[in-house]
Amino acid sequence: MKVVMISATWCPACLIVHKRLRELKELTARYSLEILDLDFDEEKVAPYTVGKTLPVFIVLDEEGKEIRRIVGERTALELKEEVFHD
Amino acid sequence: MIKRILFIGLLMFAFLLPVSAEEAPAKLHIYVFYSETCIHCANQEVFLNELGEEDPTLEFHRFEVIENEANRELMKKVGDLIGAPIKTVPFVLIGRYRISGFTEGITDQTILDAIADTKENPVRDLVGEMLGIVKPGTGTVDYTGGSTVTLPFFGTVDMATVSIPLVAIVLGILDGFNPCAMWTLLFLIGMLFRMEDRKKMWILGGAFLITSAAMYFLFMLSWLNITVFFGSIAYVRYAIGAVAIAGGVFNFRSFLKTPDDGCEVVDDDKRKKLKKKVLSISNQPVFYLAILGIMGLALSVNFIELLCSAGFPVIFTQILALQNLDAFQYVGYLLLYILFFLLDDLLVFFIAMKTMTLTGISTKYGKWSHLVGGIIMVLIGLLMILKPAWLQLNFY
Numbered sequence: 001m002k003v004v005m006i007s008a009t010w011c012p013a014c015l016i017v018h019k020r021l022r023e024l025k026e027l028t029a030r031y032s033l034e035i036l037d038l039d040f041d042e043e044k045v046a047p048y049t050v051g052k053t054l055p056v057f058i059v060l061d062e063e064g065k066e067i068r069r070i071v072g073e074r075t076a077l078e079l080k081e082e083v084f085h086d
Numbered sequence: 087m088i089k090r091i092l093f094i095g096l097l098m099f100a101f102l103l104p105v106s107a108e109e110a111p112a113k114l115h116i117y118v119f120y121s122e123t124c125i126h127c128a129n130q131e132v133f134l135n136e137l138g139e140e141d142p143t144l145e146f147h148r149f150e151v152i153e154n155e156a157n158r159e160l161m162k163k164v165g166d167l168i169g170a171p172i173k174t175v176p177f178v179l180i181g182r183y184r185i186s187g188f189t190e191g192i193t194d195q196t197i198l199d200a201i202a203d204t205k206e207n208p209v210r211d212l213v214g215e216m217l218g219i220v221k222p223g224t225g226t227v228d229y230t231g232g233s234t235v236t237l238p239f240f241g242t243v244d245m246a247t248v249s250i251p252l253v254a255i256v257l258g259i260l261d262g263f264n265p266c267a268m269w270t271l272l273f274l275i276g277m278l279f280r281m282e283d284r285k286k287m288w289i290l291g292g293a294f295l296i297t298s299a300a301m302y303f304l305f306m307l308s309w310l311n312i313t314v315f316f317g318s319i320a321y322v323r324y325a326i327g328a329v330a331i332a333g334g335v336f337n338f339r340s341f342l343k344t345p346d347d348g349c350e351v352v353d354d355d356k357r358k359k360l361k362k363k364v365l366s367i368s369n370q371p372v373f374y375l376a377i378l379g380i381m382g383l384a385l386s387v388n389f390i391e392l393l394c395s396a397g398f399p400v401i402f403t404q405i406l407a408l409q410n411l412d413a414f415q416y417v418g419y420l421l422l423y424i425l426f427f428l429l430d431d432l433l434v435f436f437i438a439m440k441t442m443t444l445t446g447i448s449t450k451y452g453k454w455s456h457l458v459g460g461i462i463m464v465l466i467g468l469l470m471i472l473k474p475a476w477l478q479l480n481f482y
Binding site for chain 1 (some may be wrong): 093268273277347348349352
C-alpha cells in the first residue's frame with residue numbers, strides 16, 4: 001500500500017505532522033510513503049488535485065487507485081487510525 | 087445706661103462677627119502644571135476656568151514650568167512626593183488622581199470623575215501640606231501606592247507601570263500570530279536550507295527579520311505622530327475605533343474560515359511569484375544584491391502584513407497616543423510591541439538555524455488567536471468610541 005503526503009514548507013501544520021511521522025517511523029516503514037511538496041514537486045502533485053487545506057494524505061492500493069483521502073493536521077494517534085492502517 | 091449703649095453697639099456691629107450656623111464647604115485643592123506654549127495646556131485651561139466658575143469649592147493652584155524655574159523645581163518635588171515623576175504637561179493632581187495631557191471629550195471627563203470621587207472620598211493632601219495651604223493630616227485615605235495590586239507569583243504590582251507594557255505584549259503577540267509574514271519566512275528558510283551555507287543563511291534570514299522590524303517600527307512611529315497630532319479630534323478617534331471594530335469582524339471571519347486542522351492553501355499565483363523571487367535571491371551570485379533583494383522582499387511582505395493584520399498596530403498607537411508619554415517612552419513601547427510581534431518568527435528562525443529543521447506551531451493555536459484577537463479588537467474599538475477614558479489606563 002502506498003501513502004502520498006502533500007505538504008508545503010510554509011505550512012506550520014505540515015511541519016508538525018512531519019515531526020509526528022518521524023515518531024511513527026516503525027509504522028510508516030511498512031508503507032511506501034512518498035512526501036511531495038506543493039511548490040517544488042508541481043508535476044507530481046498535479047494529478048492529485050489538492051484542495052484548499054494542507055497537509056493531504058492520499059492512500060493508494062497496489063494498482064495506484066485512491067482508497068481514501070485524509071485532509072488536515074492529525075495527531076500521531078489519528079495518523080495511526082486514519083492513514084496508516086490496512 | 088452704659089450697658090444699654092454697649093448692647094446696641096454690639097448689635098450694630100454683629101455682622102462683623104464670624105457666623106458658624108452653616109459651615110462653608112471644604113475647598114478641594116487642584117494642582118495644575120502647565121506650559122504657556124503648549125496647546126493642550128491652553129485647551130485644558132479653558133475647561134478648568136469654566137469648571138472653576140461653576141464650582142466655587144474648587145481651588146486651582148497653577149504652576150507654569152517652562153519659564154518659571156522655581157515651579158519646575160516644585161514639579162520635581164511633587165513628582166518625588168507622589169512617587170511618580172511628572173514628565174509631561176499639562177499635569178493635574180486631584181486627590182489621588184494624576185492626570186497628564188488633555189484630550190477634549192476624554193480628559194475633561196476624567197477630571198470631572200476625579201473631582202467627584204475625591205469629594206466623596208477625601209484623601210490626604212500631601213502637596214497642599216508641603217505648600218502650607220492645608221493642615222497636616224487632613225483627609226481620610228493616604229493615596230500613596232493606591233494603584234498596586236497583589237498577584238500570584240508576581241507579588242505586589244503597580245498597575246500604572248505594567249498596564250501599557252502588558253497591552254504592548256498582548257497585542258504584539260496577537261499581531262504576530264498573523265500568518266501572512268510567517269508563511270513567507272517559512273518559505274524563505276526552506277529555500278535557504280538549499281543553500282547549505284550557514285553564514286549566508288544567518289545573514290539573509292537576519293536581514294529579512296531586521297528589515298521587517300524596521301519597516302513595522304517606522305510605520306508605527308509615523309502613525310503615532312499622526313495620531314498624537316490629531317489625537318484631540320474626536321472624529322479621528324471614532325474612525326480608528328471603527329477600523330478596530332472592522333478588524334475584529336475580519337478576525338472573526340478568519341476564525342470561522344480557517345480550517346480546523348490544517349493550513350489554508352495560499353493563492354497559486356501568489357505562491358509562484360514568491361517562489362520566483364526567493365529563488366532569484368538565493369541564486370544571486372553577488373551577495374550584497376541578495377541582501378538587498380531579501381530586504382525588498384521583507385518590505386513588500388510586511389506592507390501586505392500591515393493590511394493583513396487589520397488594525398493591531400493602528401489600535402496600539404492610538405492607545406499610546408492617549409497616554410501622553412515622553413518620546414523615549416513612546417519609542418520604548420513601540421519596540422516592545424515589535425519584539426513580541428516578531429517573537430514567533432524569531433523563535434522559528436533561531437530553532438531552524440540551530441537544528442536545521444523547520445518547526446511550526448499547530449494550526450489550532452493560530453485559529454483561536456483569530457477569535458481572541460477579534461474579541462479584543464471589537465472591545466477596544468467600542469471603548470475608543472464610547473469610553474475612551476478607560477483606554478488611558480489610568481489606575482489612580
